[in-house]
Each structure stands twice: as C-alpha cells, then as structure tokens.
Amino acid sequence: MSIFAKPKQGGASIARARAAQKVAARLDANPAMRKAKIEAAQVYYYPGFLSDAECDTLIGLIDANRRPSTLLAASDDPNFRTSESCDLDRWSPEVRPIDERMANLLGVPPEHGETMQGQRYAPGQQFRAHYDWFSENQEYWAAMKASGGQRTWTTMIYLNDVEEGGATWFPQAGVRVAPKRGLLLAWNNMKPDGAPNPATLHEGTAVVKGVKYIITKWFREHPWINMPIRTY
Numbered sequence: 325m326s327i328f329a330k331p332k333q334g335g336a337s338i339a340r341a342r343a344a345q346k347v348a349a350r351l352d353a354n355p356a357m358r359k360a361k362i363e364a365a366q367v368y369y370y371p372g373f374l375s376d377a378e379c380d381t382l383i384g385l386i387d388a389n390r391r392p393s394t395l396l397a398a399s400d401d402p403n404f405r406t407s408e409s410c411d412l413d414r415w416s417p418e419v420r421p422i423d424e425r426m427a428n429l430l431g432v433p434p435e436h437g438e439t440m441q442g443q444r445y446a447p448g449q450q451f452r453a454h455y456d457w458f459s460e461n462q463e464y465w466a467a468m469k470a471s472g473g474q475r476t477w478t479t480m481i482y483l484n485d486v487e488e489g490g491a492t493w494f495p496q497a498g499v500r501v502a503p504k505r506g507l508l509l510a511w512n513n514m515k516p517d518g519a520p521n522p523a524t525l526h527e528g529t530a531v532v533k534g535v536k537y538i539i540t541k542w543f544r545e546h547p548w549i550n551m552p553i554r555t556y
Contacts, residue, residue: 334460340476340518340545343432347477348512350431364497364523366512370429373508374422379483381418383537386410386442386483393443393451396464406449407528412440412539424553426479426541430510435549436472438542443528445490445536451528453495456542457513457520472544474520479510480540489532496523503536 344366351357351368360367374382389410399405412419419440427434445451456478458468468474480492486503493500494511501509515521528536 334458334474334520337474337514337518337545340474340514341516342518343545344476344512344514344516344518347430347432351429351510354429360497360499362497362499365494365499365521367494367497367499368510369501370508370510371504372506373425373429374481374483374506376505378422379505379537382412382422382442382539383483385412385418386444386537386539390442390444396468397459397462401452403450403452405451405454407451408444408446408449410442412442414439422539423541426481426508427543429508430477430479430543432477432543433547434553435547435551436543436545438472438544438548440539440541443538443540445528445531445538447489447531447533447535450530453493453525453527455513455520455522455525457524472548473546474544475513475542476545477510477512477543478540479508479543480538481508482506483537483539484535486531486536487534489530490534490536491529492526493529494524494526496525503538 356370358369390408393405393407393409395405414423423440424434427437457475482503485505491500491502513524
C-alpha cells in the first residue's frame with residue numbers, strides 16, 4: 325500500500341485500546357526502554373536487545389533461507405518492496421528464546437505473535453511507505469480477521485550496522501531510526517481508541533552502502549496460534 329493510498333482503517337476498539345495501554349505501561353516501566361518524544365504514535369527503542377552472537381546466528385539463518393519479499397496487497401510499483409525475506413522457525417532452539425523474549429518484553433502472550441520474519445536489504449533495496457495494520461477493504465482482510473484479527477504491535481530488530489542508508493522512517497510521525505546492531509524498535513499500530521493509526525506509516529529506506537539485516541515480528545489482537553504456547 326503506497327503513501328498515497330486511502331485504506332479503510334476500521335473503527336475504534338475498546339479491547340485493543342485497553343490491551344495497548346497495558347503494553348505501554350509495561351514498556352514505560354522498563355528502564356531499558358526509551359520512548360520517542362512524539363505525539364502522533366507510540367514508538368519505543370531498546371538498545372542492545374540482542375547480543376552480537378544472537379545477531380550473527382539470525383543473519384546466518386536469513387542468508388540460508390532468503391527469497392524475494394512479497395506483499396499482501398498488489399502494487400503497481402515494481403520497486404515497492406525489493407528486499408529478500410524468510411520465515412524463521414519459531415520452534416528452533418536458535419529462534420524460540422528470542423521469539424518469546426520479544427513477546428515477554430511487551431507482555432503479550434506468544435501465541436498472539438506471527439512467525440518471525442527475517443529480511444535482507446542489499447544496496448538499492450527498499451520497502452516503500454506502508455502500514456503494518458490491515459486495511460479492511462482489501463481482499464486479504466477476511467483471512468486475516470479469521471487468523472487473529474488486526475495487527476496491534478510491531479517489534480523489529482536491526483541485526484547489523486549499515487554503512488549508509490537503510491533507516492526506518494515514519495514520515496507522518498516525524499521519526500527516522502538508523503540501523504544499529506541489536507537495537508529493537510517497537511511501535512503500536514493503533515491509536516489510543518484502538519483504531520488503526522495512519523501516523524504509523526513507515527518506510528524501509530533504500531540501503532546505499534552495505535547490507536541491512538533485520539527481523540520483524542507482528543502481534544495480533546487475538547491468538548494467531550490457536551493453542552497456548554508453553555514458555556520456559
């Protein structure tokens with residue numbers, strides 16, 4: 325979906341609003357978290373969330389399984405999303421502890437989380453401005469509604485430093501975050517009333533020099549996996 329698209333956002337949700345308040349309170353109470361000083365959206369940073377060894381392991385998994393990235397909704401722009409992606413095995417011993425730490429950071433049950441996705445951006449590759457929340461006027465919405473509903477929070481981690489380019493840019497909220505190895509970025513895709521927030525429009529800007537690796541995990545308002553996950 326482009327920066328000029330007019331998606332059907334969907335209405336307010338008391339349940340989503342209350343859940344988001346709990347997550348925000350948890351993040352605000354975490355001394356390792358930093359909150360972006362903006363009003364348009366809730367955006368948080370956690371420097372050094374992953375160790376160098378964890379980053380290197382995930383980079384290796386991405387390189388071993390990467391494929392051209394895809395879109396839920398068709399775009400007329402062939403350069404809209406030009407990165408490579410892979411779905412990481414959430415049950416593997418390398419991924420599961422990180423996956424569950426990300427859920428625990430937010431205080432969200434891990435079964436609400438989608439499969440963690442790894443992404444690789446070579447020079448010139450990008451992901452143009454888009455929303456992580458689902459548009460209710462798209463063909464995919466029925467399937468998304470049946471598989472956990474709306475996306476609420478997004479967590480993303482940079483796995484390496486990038487020589488030039490590759491920042492995550494929120495043009496409406498006024499936030500630009502440069503890649504930094506181990507840095508976790510989290511944001512609420514909803515407004516305070518639980519409706520999708522247009523100010524969370526964001527872009528993975530083109531890498532100029534180097535290669536960018538990230539992992540992204542999206543959380544739903546309802547369980548994405550229809551059984552409780554036992555955590556350790």
